[in-house]
Amino acid sequence: MxxxxxxxxxxxxxxxxxxxxxxxxxxxxxxxxxxxxxxxxxxxxxxxxxxxxxxxxxxxxxxxYPTSNPRTEVRRAARGRAENVDMRVCFEGVKPQRAWWTVWDSYLGGTPVHTEEVEITEIGELHRFVPYIEQTVVGFRWDW
Structure with missing residues (x-):
């Protein structure tokens, strides 16, 4: 808005x-x-x-692009309020072993302040819908 x-x-x-x-x-x-x-x-x-x-x-x-050191997270920051946030991460080929919806205390570095394990679908997708985020950093973490 x-x-x-x-x-x-x-x-x-x-x-x-x-x-x-x-x-x-x-x-x-x-x-x-x-x-x-x-x-x-x-x-x-x-x-x-x-x-x-x-x-x-x-x-x-x-x-x-693939890298020699694959990423293990995706974060999105909300400085203000963002409503109806629908976040997806899709993997092609190799899927992670486990994944978590995470809230961090900052965008760079930072420490997880909330973690919740999420399902990795058969097609290799992580998905989360939240009604809003505000003054926060959210996203997915995963283990290969």
């Missing part, structure tokens, strides 16, 4: 082994640029721009 009139962008900061990002609905890809070490900054242009208190739905698919 927009906190002011004219909100027209959303920024996402994935790891720097991002291979492709495709917008499914809610906007267009505006820019990808270098960010902090180990990350890139992806800017989405929301279509249409939002009026104050107007909700939107942005859905995108990120694909990553």
């Amino acid at each position: 927009a906190l002011e009139d004219g909100v027209d962008t959303y920024t996402h900061n994935p790891r720097d082994n991002l291979a492709e990002i495709v917008v499914v609905t809610g906007g267009t890809l505006a820019e990808i640029r270098e960010s902090a070490p180990g990350f890139v900054s992806v800017e989405f242009r929301l279509t249409p721009p939002l009026a104050k208190h107007e909700p939107t739905s942005l859905q995108y698919i990120s694909t990553y």
